Amino acid sequence: MKTRNKEGLEIGKLSGAGNDFILADARKGGLPLPEPELARRLCHRRLSVGADGLITLHASRKAHFRIDYYNSDGSTAALCLNGTRCAARFAFLKVIAPREMKIETGAGVYGAEIVPRGVRLSFPPFPVNARRVKVHSCPAWFVDVGVPHLIVVADSDVFQREGFLEEARSLRHHAAFAPAGTNVSFVSLLDPGIVAMRTYERGIEDEVLSCSSGSWAALHALALEGVDLPAEVQVATMGQIPLEFAFDREGTEIKRVRLTADARLIFLAGLEREAWEWGV
Secondary structure, eight states: OOOSSTTOEEEEEEEETTEEEEEEEOTTOOOSSOHHHHHHHHTOTTTSSOOSEEEEEEOOSSSSEEEEEEETTSOEESOOHHHHHHHHHHHHHTTSSOSEEEEEETTEEEEEEEETTEEEEEOOOOOOEEEEEOSSSSOEEEEESSSEEEEEEOSSOGGGOTTHHHHHHHHHTOGGGTTTOOEEEEEEEEETTEEEEEEEETTTTEEESOOHHHHHHHHHHHHHTTOOOOSEEEEEOTTSOOEEEEEEEETTEEEEEEEEEOOEEEEEEEEOGGGTOOOO
């Protein structure tokens, strides 16, 4: 793929279950701006490409490559599982990594495999920290899976819940999670093997169509709440693209997690400088 001039930037635009990302190969440098600023500019939906986040690929001594993730506001996160799947697909398409690969993230090294239904991730052992918190009338758990998530276990279908944005935004900034705040998800059990979930994501500061790390945190919260989860669970999302989890259960602990879900290529392209050189 060629850009129209030597000062352009080659990118991929991919979507993982409703989360969209701009991806760029930075293994040899060459990015036109510091990554937080580049994320703010390229992710703007009206002035540039538009996306939930920017993911850059870097050399790694532990894996085929390392990814750095930036939210659309330029803030960073140690882990974004929807983004990790998209990075795997991008790396495979660009011949950066083979069909089965290892990806270094800020929360450990993940295995990834390109499969017919998208990408399957194998999670590394990770010391998930969870505690029950009294911030809502429904049971709520604060779960850290590399990024923080507040999981509110609702007693009715969350897809029908009114006032979700207002509730979630208030909890995202709750004093109990100061100063960094937290991602917020409401979950409900539709069936023993189907969990409904809605997520408000910090850094994007809005509801997102899906959140895989939030889904992982939600499974932990449900297990701690005493819900009898089967070994395979489908998380239903606002984007109507399911996240398929498989895991081993040891008491209230969830281990050896695998996630299979969508990672779709939207386009590969060469951007002109005007994509990031706007405003003052």
